[in-house]
Structures are given as structure tokens and as C-alpha cells.
Amino acid sequence: MWLAAARADQLDRPGAFVRRDVAGASVLIVRANDGSIRAHHNVCRHRGTQLCTEASGVFRGSIQCPYHAWTYGLDGHLMAATLMDEVDGFDRSEYPLRSVACETWDGHIFINLSDAPSPLSAQLGDLPERFATWQMQDLRLAHRIEYDIATNWKLVVQNYNECLHCPVIHPLLNQMHHYLGAENVPTADFYCGGAMGFKSGVETLSTDGKRRRAFLPGLSGRNRELVNYFAIYPNFLLTLHPDYMMTITIWPVDCARTKLVAEWHFHADEIAKKDFVFEDAVEFWDRTNQEDWAISEQSYRGISSRGYQPGPYSERERQLWEFDQFILKQIS
Amino acid sequence: MWLAAARADQLDRPGAFVRRDVAGASVLIVRANDGSIRAHHNVCRHRGTQLCTEASGVFRGSIQCPYHAWTYGLDGHLMAATLMDEVDGFDRSEYPLRSVACETWDGHIFINLSDAPSPLSAQLGDLPERFATWQMQDLRLAHRIEYDIATNWKLVVQNYNECLHCPVIHPLLNQMHHYLGAENVPTADFYCGGAMGFKSGVETLSTDGKRRRAFLPGLSGRNRELVNYFAIYPNFLLTLHPDYMMTITIWPVDCARTKLVAEWHFHADEIAKKDFVFEDAVEFWDRTNQEDWAISEQSYRGISSRGYQPGPYSERERQLWEFDQFILKQIS
Amino acid sequence: MWLAAARADQLDRPGAFVRRDVAGASVLIVRANDGSIRAHHNVCRHRGTQLCTEASGVFRGSIQCPYHAWTYGLDGHLMAATLMDEVDGFDRSEYPLRSVACETWDGHIFINLSDAPSPLSAQLGDLPERFATWQMQDLRLAHRIEYDIATNWKLVVQNYNECLHCPVIHPLLNQMHHYLGAENVPTADFYCGGAMGFKSGVETLSTDGKRRRAFLPGLSGRNRELVNYFAIYPNFLLTLHPDYMMTITIWPVDCARTKLVAEWHFHADEIAKKDFVFEDAVEFWDRTNQEDWAISEQSYRGISSRGYQPGPYSERERQLWEFDQFILKQIS
Numbered sequence: 001m002w003l004a005a006a007r008a009d010q011l012d013r014p015g016a017f018v019r020r021d022v023a024g025a026s027v028l029i030v031r032a033n034d035g036s037i038r039a040h041h042n043v044c045r046h047r048g049t050q051l052c053t054e055a056s057g058v059f060r061g062s063i064q065c066p067y068h069a070w071t072y073g074l075d076g077h078l079m080a081a082t083l084m085d086e087v088d089g090f091d092r093s094e095y096p097l098r099s100v101a102c103e104t105w106d107g108h109i110f111i112n113l114s115d116a117p118s119p120l121s122a123q124l125g126d127l128p129e130r131f132a133t134w135q136m137q138d139l140r141l142a143h144r145i146e147y148d149i150a151t152n153w154k155l156v157v158q159n160y161n162e163c164l165h166c167p168v169i170h171p172l173l174n175q176m177h178h179y180l181g182a183e184n185v186p187t188a189d190f191y192c193g194g195a196m197g198f199k200s201g202v203e204t205l206s207t208d209g210k211r212r213r214a215f216l217p218g219l220s221g222r223n224r225e226l227v228n229y230f231a232i233y234p235n236f237l238l239t240l241h242p243d244y245m246m247t248i249t250i251w252p253v254d255c256a257r258t259k260l261v262a263e264w265h266f267h268a269d270e271i272a273k274k275d276f277v278f279e280d281a282v283e284f285w286d287r288t289n290q291e292d293w294a295i296s297e298q299s300y301r302g303i304s305s306r307g308y309q310p311g312p313y314s315e316r317e318r319q320l321w322e323f324d325q326f327i328l329k330q331i332s
Numbered sequence: 333m334w335l336a337a338a339r340a341d342q343l344d345r346p347g348a349f350v351r352r353d354v355a356g357a358s359v360l361i362v363r364a365n366d367g368s369i370r371a372h373h374n375v376c377r378h379r380g381t382q383l384c385t386e387a388s389g390v391f392r393g394s395i396q397c398p399y400h401a402w403t404y405g406l407d408g409h410l411m412a413a414t415l416m417d418e419v420d421g422f423d424r425s426e427y428p429l430r431s432v433a434c435e436t437w438d439g440h441i442f443i444n445l446s447d448a449p450s451p452l453s454a455q456l457g458d459l460p461e462r463f464a465t466w467q468m469q470d471l472r473l474a475h476r477i478e479y480d481i482a483t484n485w486k487l488v489v490q491n492y493n494e495c496l497h498c499p500v501i502h503p504l505l506n507q508m509h510h511y512l513g514a515e516n517v518p519t520a521d522f523y524c525g526g527a528m529g530f531k532s533g534v535e536t537l538s539t540d541g542k543r544r545r546a547f548l549p550g551l552s553g554r555n556r557e558l559v560n561y562f563a564i565y566p567n568f569l570l571t572l573h574p575d576y577m578m579t580i581t582i583w584p585v586d587c588a589r590t591k592l593v594a595e596w597h598f599h600a601d602e603i604a605k606k607d608f609v610f611e612d613a614v615e616f617w618d619r620t621n622q623e624d625w626a627i628s629e630q631s632y633r634g635i636s637s638r639g640y641q642p643g644p645y646s647e648r649e650r651q652l653w654e655f656d657q658f659i660l661k662q663i664s
Numbered sequence: 665m666w667l668a669a670a671r672a673d674q675l676d677r678p679g680a681f682v683r684r685d686v687a688g689a690s691v692l693i694v695r696a697n698d699g700s701i702r703a704h705h706n707v708c709r710h711r712g713t714q715l716c717t718e719a720s721g722v723f724r725g726s727i728q729c730p731y732h733a734w735t736y737g738l739d740g741h742l743m744a745a746t747l748m749d750e751v752d753g754f755d756r757s758e759y760p761l762r763s764v765a766c767e768t769w770d771g772h773i774f775i776n777l778s779d780a781p782s783p784l785s786a787q788l789g790d791l792p793e794r795f796a797t798w799q800m801q802d803l804r805l806a807h808r809i810e811y812d813i814a815t816n817w818k819l820v821v822q823n824y825n826e827c828l829h830c831p832v833i834h835p836l837l838n839q840m841h842h843y844l845g846a847e848n849v850p851t852a853d854f855y856c857g858g859a860m861g862f863k864s865g866v867e868t869l870s871t872d873g874k875r876r877r878a879f880l881p882g883l884s885g886r887n888r889e890l891v892n893y894f895a896i897y898p899n900f901l902l903t904l905h906p907d908y909m910m911t912i913t914i915w916p917v918d919c920a921r922t923k924l925v926a927e928w929h930f931h932a933d934e935i936a937k938k939d940f941v942f943e944d945a946v947e948f949w950d951r952t953n954q955e956d957w958a959i960s961e962q963s964y965r966g967i968s969s970r971g972y973q974p975g976p977y978s979e980r981e982r983q984l985w986e987f988d989q990f991i992l993k994q995i996s
Contacts, residue, residue, distance in 0.1 A: 025970035041971025047822075048975065049959065050966035067959050069832045082828065083978040090976060098971050113970070158379075164414065168401045295381065295399050302382035306357035306445070307373025307430050311380065312422060314415040490711075496746060500733045627713065627731050634714035638689035638777070639705025639762050643712065644754060646747040 001190075002103070002110040002123050004236035004249050005029060007265070009107060009140050011037060015059040015074060019052060022251055025113055027100050028052060030059065032074040039102035039111050045095040046070045046081065063097070072097050107137035108236075108247075123190045127232065131240065133218035139245050139265035142278045145286060147260040149293045151300035153235070153252045154327065156260065159296050160229065160237050160248075161192060161319040169291050172284065176202045176209055177227070180316065187322040193230030193238075194319075204241050206280035213243040213270045213277075233326060243270075244281055248289075256300065262289060333522075334435070334442040334455050336568035336581050337361060339597070341439060341472050343369060347391040347406060351384060354583055357445055359432050360384060362391065364406040371434035371443050377427040378402045378413065395429070404429050439469035440568075440579075455522045459564065463572065465550035471577050471597035474610045477618060479592040481625045483632035485567070485584045486659065488592065491628050492561065492569050493524060493651040501623045504616065508534045508541055509559070512648065519654040525562030525570075536573050538612035545575040545602045545609075565658060575602075576613055580621075588632065594621060665854075666767070666774040666787050668900035668913050669693060671929070673771060673804050675701060679723040679738060683716055686915055689777055691764050692716060694723065696738040703766035703775045709759040710734045710745065727761070736761050771801035772900075772911075787854045791896065795904065797882035803909050803929035806942045809950060811924040813957045815964035817899070817916045818991065820924065823960050824893065824901050824912075825856060825983040833955050836948065840866045840873055841891070844980065851986040857894030857902075868905050870944035877907040877934045877941075897990060907934075908945055912953075920964065926953060 006018045011031035019042060020027045026042035028051070042051050044065040051065055051072075062079060063072045071080040076097035084090045101112040103120040105128055110120050121128070149156075159165070166179040177196045184194030198204075203211035205227060215224050219242060228240040237248040244266050251259040264282050302308060313321050338350045343363035351374060352359045358374035360383070374383050376397040383397055383404075394411060395404045403412040408429035416422045433444040435452040437460055442452050453460070481488075491497070498511040509528045516526030530536075535543035537559060547556050551574060560572040569580040576598045583591040596614050634640060645653050670682045675695035683706060684691045690706035692715070706715050708729040715729055715736075726743060727736045735744040740761035748754045765776040767784040769792055774784050785792070813820075823829070830843035841860045848858030862868075867875035869891060879888050883906060892904040901912040908930045915923040928946050966972060977985050 023970065024968075026965070027971075041969070043966045043969055043971040045973075045975045047963060048967035048972045049963040050969070053962060053965075066832065067963060068829050083980055084976065087976065087978055095975065098973070100971075165400050168399065298385060299379060299381040299399060301358070302375045303380035304356075305373070305375055305382070306355065307359075307375040307432075308380045309377075309430070311377045311427065312416065312419065314419055316415055497732050500730065630717060631711060631713040631731060633690070634707045635712035636688075637705070637707055637714070638687065639691075639707040639764075640712045641709075641762070643708070643710045643759065644748065644751065646751055648747055 001114075001234055002112045002117065002120050003234070004108055004232065004247070005039075005111045006109045007107055007141060007247075007263070008037060008104055008109055008137065010056070011109075013058065015061060016057075017052070017059060018056040019054065020111065020251075023113060025100075026050060027111055027113075028063070029102065029109060029111065030063075030074050033061075034075075036075075037102055037104060037109060038075055039100035040072075040076045040097035041100060043098070044070055045078065045097065051097075106131070106135075107139065124232070125188045125190065127191065127230070131228075133223065134216055134240055134245070135218045136245060136265075138217075138267060140268050140271055141263055142266050142271060143264045143282050145262045145282070145289075147262065147289065147293055148253075149258055149260065149297055150256060151258055151293070151296040152255055153250045153258050154323075155296045155299050155303075156250055156258060156292075157231050157233070157237075157323060158320050159292050159299075160231050161323060162317050163196070164314065164316045165295065169295055170288055172207070173205070173288050175199065176205055182229075184319060187319060189326075191230055191232040192319045192322055193228065193232075195226040195228045197226045204243050204281070205284050207284050208280070210280070211243050212280060213266060215242050216244075216267055217269075231323075233323075239285075241281070243267075244278070246281075246285055256304075260289075260293070262286075333446075333566055334433075334444045334449065334452050335566070336440055336564065336579070337371075337443045338441045339439055339473060339579075339595070340369065340436055340441055340469065342388070343441075345390065347393060348389075349384070349391060350388040351386065352443065352583075355445060357432075358382060359443055359445075360395070361434065361441060361443065362395075362406050365393075366407075368407075369434055369436060369441060370407055371432035372404075372408045372429035373432060375430070376402055377410065377429065383429075438463070438467075439471065456564070457520045457522065459523065459562070463560075465555065466548055466572055466577070467550045468572075468577060468597075470549075470599060472600050472603055473595055474598050474603060475596045475614050477594045477614070477621075479594065479621065479625055480585075481590055481592065481629055482588060483590055483625070483628040484587055485582045485590050486655075487628045487631050487635075488582055488590060488624075489563050489565070489569075489655060490652050491624050491631075492563050493655060494649050495528070496646065496648045497627065501627055502620055504539070505537070505620050507531065508537055514561075516651060519651060521658075523562055523564045524651045524654055525560065527558040527560045529558045536575050536613070537616050539616050540612070542612070543575050544612060545598060547574050548576075548599055549601075563655075565655075573613070575599075576610070578613075578617055588636075592621075592625070594618075665778075665898055666765075666776045666781070666784050667898070668772055668896065668911070669703075669775045670773045671771055671805060671911075671927070672701065672768055672773055672801065674720070675773075677722065679725060680721075681716070681723060682720040683718065684775070684915075687777060689764075690714060691775055691777075692727070693766065693773060693775065694727075694738050697725075698739075700739075701766055701768060701773060702739055703764035704736075704740045704761035705764060707762070708734055709742065709761065715761075770795070770799075771803065788896070789852045789854065791855065791894070795892075797887065798880055798904055798909070799882045800909060800929075802881075802932060804932050804935055805927055806930050806935060807928045807946050809926045809946070809953075811926065811953065811957055812917075813922055813924065813961055814920055815922055815957070815960040816919055817914045817922050818987075819960045819963050819967075820914055820922060820956075821895050821897070821901075821987060822984050823956050823963075824895050825987060826981050827860070828978065828980045829959065833959055834952055836871070837869070837952050839863065840869055846893075848983060851983060853990075855894055855896040856983045856986055857892065857896075859890040859892045861890045868907050868945070869948050871948050872944070874944070875907050876944060877930060879906050880908075880931060881933075895987075897987075905945070907931075908942070910945070910949055920968075924953075924957070926950075 014033045017030040028042045029039045049067040078092045078095045101117045163179045166174045182194045182196050202209035224242045230238045235250040239246040249261045346365045349362040360374045361371045381399040410424045410427045433449045495511045498506045514526045534541035556574045562570045567582040571578040580594045678697045681694040692706045693703045713731040742756045742759045765781045827843045830838045846858045866873035888906045894902045899914040903910040913925045
């Protein structure tokens, strides 16, 4: 399946890269000289050395292995291999970096480790059309927080998919939304989600409910009065506010540990303003996220223990049942 | 099998609880409103969240899940379940906390994770009669030390079951008992043990051999001159002195790691005295225990290594051979 | 196979020992009273306790178990066993420490965990003859550094077996040798290696290329102008300079972690001199070793990741191909 991996604006020049480690693979996502975005396995074709140990950075025109200096273009082709040209039958064109499928939707870069992936569009379904007015590709990263928590990724998704816990767990969030106020869309094959309106006097999700930035340019009417929450399986939580976007990508480490990358994105015009602030949005969600991670860890400890047996869902947990069906379908 | 888990005097009011984690389960042992002691799996019947993360404490009248606020009585029945009453066919009486068998012997609380356990009395055999004069239920906790050691639980029991190592390992203990002076009782199905008298001038096990507390009220004659050492399988080491009781409960973490809870209990009348002291007994045993844990760790490293092959027992190690037979019987 | 384990000069009196933990075994290598070197499993024959927890030291005449005081001679025979003589049919001669095969080549002590090992000489082949003039048994330890690195032992050997990486990885070493200047000997069953001459003006491998000690006494002519690099499988890297010897023994901890013991040995006559220095040689190699360990760790991460597939060798990596064949032969 396609995994949300990075944002195109973070690769802002040729050579710019991020590294993503997932499912036993290490992948370099790189802006090539022709402006395209490419993904390569982070492994030299000579002796298998990991090419790059940095989490992100900028390659200066090529990618060189630190062991014997095999050198690759940003597009992955092998440019030079020490002493190999004298080896009979050696052909550099046979040893490019192994590529990883990579596609972009509205600024979101996805990778796919399968050898013959379906196109990203098949997984996204109607999402590009649904969120076109948000113009997500014009948004820019302002802040990132990484979390490392003791739970499995499915409990993170389940926690995101219902707000029945909001009155118990989230005192601040519960001041902003009515916890039963979600208007969910019919669950699709690869996502589920819906929108929640604000309580009276609330303008966006920030520490005090005030909105300190202009509406996103494409939004009008009802779209300025709600937050969209979409879980795009398997690893992408997309939260769209009237004035900003929060993304969370989910990176399982093992069955009991998960890394989460939360990012806050704003319109470039807003960021350029002298009085631009983002701390109100970051602090609101960091607090709320940490409440969710703590209960997801506690939930993991419970379902891992010998006394657990599955219990019943309420009507307000339909999306969890649907996620269970999705998981069952994937593993059957 | 029944596991020694706590002492009744530690649950001194309705709602008082301790949590015990063992064999993949997490169990809450709670004093209910009617004064009875109950044990429940520490897992919500809704989504499986761990209900309680504290090691001990007092519930205020009910047990509430921190995720969606399902609420249980101290006896485990489901009192309230958010939004579930509107679900067709949902019946709260079908979702009590899963109970764990729980019985008490003379102040010692035992739990049993089996679905259909034999009564505790069948496991204890003649122990209640044998130790009735010690009136253990009148004793109260004065001090607790928890140890976390790199060995397996069987080596801890084996170490407890023989004193042949005392001259080598325990310089202080060896001043108190003659190491060959144990009068062992015939080994029963679920325990083994015996009594050891004191060397001349010794009154109890304390740093200097002096006894600073009155004899336990029920004891007379010979019982005031010895220490009873009983290993009650699988996890309870009961050491009865003329003036106090030390208990050790054994909690395997994995095959190479074991947690031990040592507690020192004294008569309530003694504890109430102005000049009550217990440090002499605690220091004596803490030092002796740590000597035992160190050699049990070294023993574990040896039997885990490639050069190990089982060796012979002496006549003074009969109880170890009997413990081996017990283990073989359990796993066959 | 025979493993290089220690140096005879480190066991300089009866009772002197070193402990080596390898492949799930713990082994004591001891100088016995008759001057011979013996190796025993570090496990008591009574209850399996590890006898010794120190890495090295001196036993005073015997080896005593710290649990029940069973006592063994330095040659491993059981001298005393508490209370066992009263056990019918117990015969002390049946319970010596389990021995481990142990042989010495020119001061290097090797052990072999197999029950029926071939002689060490069969594994060494022509090495004793090849290096006789270095008189290695007259060399003495001056310095030891232990490394603990996240890679597997085979990548350490592969790294040692080629200098193609020297220009990229080793700025200092590359000033001393020409990286293509190795004169390799034909690879034997259990070793591979060769010699490298110095660049102009270089006398030995030290921080500045100067030689601060006399030539080893047996060396003359060409042997004073090169460094021999021999990987003696499976765990011994022997590096012979005109004026000193560096040895590295390799101790796998698990498939992802390896301990390395590097030692610098000099002639006793040099060590005895007032102005003896060794820091120039140690600092040179410590820096170079750490460069090698870092790239071996990076290499391990690469070959462990999902994107790895084996690549081609150049002609300058013949010894790596031969090592691959050696490994394939051992496991087939």
C-alpha cells in the first residue's frame, strides 16, 4: 500500500532529500535535477552499505557511498564505480540504485515498497476531488514534533476514528467541538473520516479557539466552520482546519512501538507575514495528541493482557468496526 | 495454581486495591463494599483498555475506565456504559469485569487465574492447621522491599530450600543457625519446609541475634526457639520467626528475570508501642536476601551456558530433588 | 574451529587466568601448577553455578565455587565437594571441570569448543613456518582496547581483507601505504592475507610514520619494510609491523553485535627501555580501527535492510570472494 512519507515543499531544491525507515527498508526520497521526486533504497549496489545516515539534508549533485565511493546520480543511475570498469562484462547501467515507487497528491508524497504497485489514485479514490479547494500543495511546514510511543499503529488509527472519548480524555478539545457532532462520510475502501463543526464562539482549533490567520484561500461558507478528520489507511491522519493543516504519519517500529510524525502546515502567504504565529495551533494539538498517545498506550497494555476479550461497540463507533473490516480484509 | 498475592490488612477499607501483574495478566485485588475481597482482570470490557495503572491505592466507590468512562462497581458489575443503553440488545449484566478466583488463608490473599480452580485448601493441605498458633492474620505490614533480579524463579526456590550454602554465602545468618540443623517435615504435594533452631544466645533473626519485640502471642515452648522456613509452591516463601513473619512472593517476568516482593510483618500490639523497632529484622534479611539473589544470578548464568550438565545432589539437598519432581510433574 | 583467545605471556604465573565468553559458553583459561595452560568450562559440576565472574585474575592454588564451595585444582580435577563423600557411590574423579581444548602457537593461545577437535596445526597450515622469524612468543602486551560494535563478525573480516576503501575511509593510513600495493599470498583453507610496503619515507605504522623502536630481532631485509595483514579464520586478525604486532580477536555477541579486543605487543627488550613509547602505534590504529568499525556498522545496516541485494566484486576484492567461499563451505 501507499504510505504518506513527506511533503513536496520540504524537497525545495535538487538534491534535497528525506530518509524514511519503514518495514525493514530504508528509503531516500530525493528531488532530482529535472525537478521530479524520486525514491531509492538507501543501499549501495556494490557491497550493500547504507548510503546515508542523516534523516534529511541536501546531496550535492550526486549520492556517494562512503565505503568505496560508488557514485549515483540523484535519479539513481550509477555514475562511477571504483575499479569496476576493468572488470569484464561489468555494465554500469545494470547497477542503478533500486527504486521505490513514489507519487504525489497535492503536495503529499507517497511511497510504495511493492514491486508492482497500483497507482496512488486507486488508493485515494475521491479524496483529491473532495479536498481540492483546500489547495494543500500551497501549504508549507511551520513545525514538526516526533513522538515515540508504546502502542501499535492500529490503536492510533482507532483512537483517531472516534470522539466518544473526547469528554473523558480531552478537556480542551471538548470545549471546541460537540463530541457527538461528527458528520461522517461513507467509509471508502482506504479511508474513513468526517467533519466536526465548532461550538459557539470557536473559530479554529487553537489554545483559546481564536483564529490568528486568514482562512485558507480556497475555502468559503461551511468549509470555514469545521475541521475535517480523515484517516487515510494505512499511515496517514489528515486534519484540515479553516486556517491550517495538521498531518500525522504513522511509522510502526514493532508490534508494541510506533513512531509518529506530526506536522503543522500553513499557507505561504501567512507564513510570510511579520505577525505570523503558529504556537496556538501547535500547543493545542500537542496537548491533545499526548492525551491520545497516553490512552492508546494504556489501551495497548490492556488488550495485550490475558484478561482481554473483545467487547461491543456503540453506534458512535461504526468507523472502528469498519476499520476492523478493512484490517480483516487485508490479512485474509 | 494459587498464587500468594497480597495481605488482607493492606486492603483496609472498601475500594482499597493492589494490582498484580503475572503471567501476562494484570489483576486488581479489591476490598468490596460488603467487606469481601474480590479480584478482577484489569481490563475494560468495552475496548480492552487497562483500567488502572497504579500499583495500589483506593477506588472511590467504583472503578471507571479512563478511555470512555465505562464504570464498574467494586464487585465488578457494570454500572454505566456511555451510549450503550441505546444499542439494541445490550444488557449491562453481561459485561461485568472478568473475575479472578480469590481466597484468603489467615490473612494471606491468594489468586488463581484458572477458569475452574480447585479450592485453595486443597493446595495448602495441612498448612492452616500447622501454623494456626502463629495467628498470622493478626500481623501487620511494617516494611516492604522489592527486588528485580536476573535469574529464574525456580533457582530462587531451590536456593531457599537448602542451607548447605549458608557457611559459604551468609556469614551473618551462619552465626544464628547451624547450617545442618534443619528439621524438615515430609515434603507435601505443594510445599516443602522445616524449622531451624538457634545457636546458643540467639533469640531471633536480627542483626545481632537479639529479640526486640514480644513473642507472637500464640507461641510457647519450642516454637519460641526456632524459625520455620516453608516454600509454598509456586510463588510463596513463608518465614516465621518467634516475633515476626517475613513473606516473599515471587513474580517471574521472563525466563531470565524475576521480581521479588519481601515484606516484614509484626503483631499489631507491637507496632502500636512507642519503642517499636523493625530495622534490625529488615537489615538482617535484606543483607541475607541480597546474598541469595547474587548467587542465584550467578547460578543462572552457569546453567544457561554451554558447558552446563546437571550434577549430583548430596543427602542435604533432598528437598531440591523433591522440587525437581514437583516441576517435572507439573509440566508432564 | 580454533579461536584465538589470549596470549601466553598474560598468564605469567600458576593460577593466572582469563575468562572468555563465546557462543553461549564461558571458558576459563588458566596456567596450571605444572606450567601448562588449561581451559575449563566456567561452570561448577555440582549445581551449575558460574565459578568466576571476573574477566581475568589469579586463582590462589585452586578454583572454588562460591555457592557450596566445591573446589577444583587448576588442572580441573575435583579436590573437595561438601558432604558428597558420604553419598554412596560418589567418586570425585568423575566430576572434574569440563575441559575445553587448548593449544598454543608462538605465544597465541587458541581454544576449541568441539568435543573432538583436529589439532591446531591443521588449521594453521604454513603460518608457523611463515612467521617464525617474527618470534612472536617473545612479544609482550603493552596496551589493550576493547570495542563493542553493531555489526556482524563477517563484515569485520571482509573489511580487513581489502584496502580498496582506504583512500575513502582512512586519510592517515592512506599516507602510509599505496592502497593497491598489497602483495597477497594465495588464500589457504583457513586464512588469507598479504603484505603491504610503505610509501617513501614511512618506517612503520605510527601517527607520523616514524619508527620509535628497534626492528623485531629476527627481521632483516624486505621484512623490515612492510606490514603483514593476515585474517586467520574465524576470529583472529594478525597485523605484523617491523617493530610491533597488533592482534585483534573477534567475539560475536549476536548477529548484530560484535566485541573486538585489540592488543599492541612489543619486544620485551624494548619495553624494558627507559624511553619506550607505544602511544604513536596505538593512536594510529585506534583511529584507523574506529574508521573501520563505523563503516562496518553502516554496512551492516545496509545489508540488513529490505532493499539489499548482493552486488559485484572488483578484481581487488578477490579475497572477499574467497572468504565468501570459506563461509559457504562451513555452513554447507
